[in-house]
Amino acid sequence: MTPYQFKPKSRWREFLGEKFIAVNAFAALIAILLIFIFIFKEATPIFTNGEVQKEASLNKMTFKQQFQPDKPAKWSWQPNSDLPKYSLWPLFLGTIKAAIIAMLFAAPLAIGAAIYSAEFASRRMREIIKPVIELLAGIPSVVLGFFALIVLATFLQDVFGLTYRLNILNAGIALGLAIIPIIFTVAEDAMNSVPTSLRDAARALGANPWQVSFTMVLPAALPGIAAGVVLGFGRAIGETMIVLMASGNAAIVSASFIDSARTLSATIAAELAEVVFGSAHYNVLFFIGTVLFLFTFVINLGGELVLQRLKIRFQGKLT
Amino acid sequence: MLRLFSLISVLLFLPQGAMAGQITVKGSDTMVRLCQRLAEEYMKSHKQTVIQVSGGGSSSGIAALINGATRVCASSRLLTDAETRTAATKGVKVHQVVVALDGIAIYLHKSNPIADLTLGQLRDIYTDRITNWKELGGPDRPIILYGRENNSGTYTYFQKQILGGEDYAERCEPLPGTAAVVHAVAHDVNGIGYGGIAWATTIRYAGIKVNDSAQTVLPNAANVSDRSYPISRELHFFLNGEPTGETKEFIDWVLSPAGEKVVVESGYVPVRAK
Numbered sequence: 036m037t038p039y040q041f042k043p044k045s046r047w048r049e050f051l052g053e054k055f056i057a058v059n060a061f062a063a064l065i066a067i068l069l070i071f072i073f074i075f076k077e078a079t080p081i082f083t084n085g086e087v088q089k090e091a092s093l094n095k096m097t098f099k100q101q102f103q104p105d106k107p108a109k110w111s112w113q114p115n116s117d118l119p120k121y122s123l124w125p126l127f128l129g130t131i132k133a134a135i136i137a138m139l140f141a142a143p144l145a146i147g148a149a150i151y152s153a154e155f156a157s158r159r160m161r162e163i164i165k166p167v168i169e170l171l172a173g174i175p176s177v178v179l180g181f182f183a184l185i186v187l188a189t190f191l192q193d194v195f196g197l198t199y200r201l202n203i204l205n206a207g208i209a210l211g212l213a214i215i216p217i218i219f220t221v222a223e224d225a226m227n228s229v230p231t232s233l234r235d236a237a238r239a240l241g242a243n244p245w246q247v248s249f250t251m252v253l254p255a256a257l258p259g260i261a262a263g264v265v266l267g268f269g270r271a272i273g274e275t276m277i278v279l280m281a282s283g284n285a286a287i288v289s290a291s292f293i294d295s296a297r298t299l300s301a302t303i304a305a306e307l308a309e310v311v312f313g314s315a316h317y318n319v320l321f322f323i324g325t326v327l328f329l330f331t332f333v334i335n336l337g338g339e340l341v342l343q344r345l346k347i348r349f350q351g352k353l354t
Numbered sequence: 355m356l357r358l359f360s361l362i363s364v365l366l367f368l369p370q371g372a373m374a375g376q377i378t379v380k381g382s383d384t385m386v387r388l389c390q391r392l393a394e395e396y397m398k399s400h401k402q403t404v405i406q407v408s409g410g411g412s413s414s415g416i417a418a419l420i421n422g423a424t425r426v427c428a429s430s431r432l433l434t435d436a437e438t439r440t441a442a443t444k445g446v447k448v449h450q451v452v453v454a455l456d457g458i459a460i461y462l463h464k465s466n467p468i469a470d471l472t473l474g475q476l477r478d479i480y481t482d483r484i485t486n487w488k489e490l491g492g493p494d495r496p497i498i499l500y501g502r503e504n505n506s507g508t509y510t511y512f513q514k515q516i517l518g519g520e521d522y523a524e525r526c527e528p529l530p531g532t533a534a535v536v537h538a539v540a541h542d543v544n545g546i547g548y549g550g551i552a553w554a555t556t557i558r559y560a561g562i563k564v565n566d567s568a569q570t571v572l573p574n575a576a577n578v579s580d581r582s583y584p585i586s587r588e589l590h591f592f593l594n595g596e597p598t599g600e601t602k603e604f605i606d607w608v609l610s611p612a613g614e615k616v617v618v619e620s621g622y623v624p625v626r627a628k
Contacts, residue, residue, distance in 0.1 A: 115504035283527040
């Protein structure tokens with residue numbers, strides 16, 4: 036009888052194999068880091084170059100500016116003007132408004148569908164619902180955008196009598212269609228992974244299916260559902276094609292959800308192709324990229340922290 | 355496809371200008387599509403010639419012509435005084451050829467009762483001073499503005515020519531192309547938009563008056579080519595001296611009926627009145 040199952044002489048292969056896998060694992064990390072460094076590098080003239088700062092300093096991009104002596108100060112995005120105006124506030128507001136509408140539209144539908152599919156639907160029904168909703172994720176965003184541009188916009192305008200045909204409501208709903216499968220899939224998986232022992236315990240105490248679902252499974256799966264919502268929100272912030280096609284892209288500062296709006300991502304998509312390389316406008320677009328990057332990073336991080344807390348609360352463990 | 359491939363291989367393996375039959379056209383982004391189509395059609399019938407088209411804007415095209423980096427410069431504007439001086443000091447005799455005319459039409463919804471607009475009204479509409487159709491004698495409804503994205507040559511031209519350099523109203527919805535503007539106005543009874551003049555099937559053109567007392571002029575090929583339509587510009591080729599050899603052959607072809615056909619297909623107006 037030999038003490039070892041594996042011969043020590045093959046150790047160097049294992050060593051190399053392990054390192055190779057480790058490199059693979061770090062490749063993604065390094066790629067993200069390099070992308071961020073590149074984007075940030077192209078945005079740095081905003082902080083260092085005096086010429087660029089004359090047009091687009093942090094102050095000018097953030098606060099109201101008075102451009103004409105006889106008119107009130109305002110936030111304005113007019114990069115190709117005689118006097119270029121680079122306020123990011125209208126774009127930021129547009130992004131947030133689109134994401135909020137998308138969440139209000141998608142989250143109830145997706146969570147409702149997930150509860151039904153995981154808890155109440157018959158096995159057969161579930162095998163229809165789940166793939167069909169997940170099929171939504173396979174629709175290219177340009178197709179969703181086209182649908183919103185041609186069909187949904189006309190429908191919404193006719194039904195609600197909207198002034199602007201292309202508006203943030205239209206874009207938000209189309210955006211919602213894109214994030215329903217994200218929330219649905221994560222939430223449904225979370226509910227399915229609630230241990231059977233918990234369900235059995237509830238049933239043994241005499242709970243009916245409704246009570247099992249809403250007092251037992253749903254609270255236990257809440258971290259997963261929250262994760263789905265956060266992921267969906269991140270996608271809604273970064274999604275470009277749908278808002279570019281469906282939102283009308285006018286950079287307005289307003290609280291209304293039926294005005295047109297321009298988002299950060301759509302601005303990059305619409306303007307980067309023709310911008311003069313190395314100009315202030317070019318640097319500002321990369322700065323917007325940096326802002327978007329940090330923004331989604333913070334959202335995901337925040338979501339992760341919430342998840343941790345919920346996990347401790349409902350499952351009593353740290354993972 | 356094969357031609358594209360051979361063009362690429364020519365560009366890759368031969369130094370610039372080494373091949374006898376190569377004409378470079380550089381300049382205006384507005385004209386890139388027109389120039390590409392002209393080049394494609396020309397190369398179909400003149401297989402020995404290779405025409406390389408690139409954009410970058412009128413300014414970079416003019417600079418390239420003055421530096422001798424391109425044989426033909428495509429430009430949607432005339433030379434500035436500074437550019438003329440630089441050209442003179444470098445010994446470049448700029449020869450101008452008007453290849454096409456570009457008229458910008460004002461689009462309205464088919465049901466819109468407004469027949470014509472003055473240039474002043476147009477400026478006020480697009481700078482948010484006039485916001486309701488009733489101020490122009492129409493129904494009491496808001497005016498919904500459609501425009502082009504700020505990287506478009508038409509955006510810049512309209513801003514300079516009509517708005518006098520002022521900013522567009524912020525609520526003006528920028529769209530990615532003329533077709534998108536036409537589609538938007540066709541679906542919006544309160545809409546107004548601007549773009550090329552060859553799109554009139556689903557929308558209506560507004561007649562344009564220079565001022566209140568002037569005559570209304572409709573945007574059509576005849577009015578653009580006799581220069582009576584006020585929102586139009588010349589699209590030029592600039593060369594260093596009179597064209598010779600292959601370049602002359604190409605320019606003559608562009609101004610021939612075959613070239614004019616391409617001009618019309620690209621949405622522009624040929625120079626010679628029909």
